[in-house]
Amino acid sequence: QVRLVESGGGLVQPGGSLRLSCAASGRSFNILSMGWFRQRPGKEREFVGDIDTVGASTTYEDYVQGRFTISRDNAKNTVYLQMNDLKPDDTAVYYCTAHTSPYDLRIGRGNSWGQGTQVTVSS
Numbered sequence: 033q034v035r036l037v038e039s040g041g042g043l044v045q046p047g048g049s050l051r052l053s054c055a056a057s058g059r060s061f062n063i064l065s066m067g068w069f070r071q072r073p074g075k076e077r078e079f080v081g082d083i084d085t086v087g088a089s090t091t092y093e094d095y096v097q098g099r100f101t102i103s104r105d106n107a108k109n110t111v112y113l114q115m116n117d118l119k120p121d122d123t124a125v126y127y128c129t130a131h132t133s134p135y136d137l138r139i140g141r142g143n144s145w146g147q148g149t150q151v152t153v154s155s
Contacts, residue, residue: 034059034144036128041149044118048153052113054128054146062086065134066104066111070124071148077127079138083111091138096122118153125150 040052056064067082081092083102090102101114111128128146131137 034064034130036130036144036146038126038128038146038149041126041151043152043154045155046118046120046153048118049114049116050118050151051115052126052128052149052151054111054113056109056111056128056130059130061109062106063132064130065132065137066102067129067131067137068102068111068113069127069129069140070122070151071127072121072124075124077140079140080113080126082134082137084134115151118151120153123151123153 034056035058036054036056038054044050062085068080069077070080071077080096081102083090083104087104099117104111125148127148129143131143136142
């Protein structure tokens with residue numbers, strides 16, 4: 033079982049930036065694909081993007097492509113979500129997630145989840 037703890041959420045103005053962090057423990061970090069989902073108010077949880085075990089490949093949904101960047105530091109067992117040019121529609125609880133299978137991670141099947149961190153984009 034993987035324990036995931038997110039941090040870095042908060043209130044930001046439109047056009048601003050935030051960086052979320054997710055610290056993992058309990059399992060070898062370098063065998064895990066890592067990713068981020070979000071749940072906007074009144075919506076279902078949705079996939080944001082993921083990163084492979086060595087940080088060489090990332091995938092993003094269209095609505096964040098070019099604005100969000102996922103990275104990882106395997107020495108620190110931490111994955112990051114850098115969010116730039118934030119929009120009010122990005123307001124959501126952001127969840128870190130992990131899985132040994134990138135396919136299953138993207139569909140949310142059998143993932144380990146963090147507790148979530150609130151991001152609010154508002155002027």
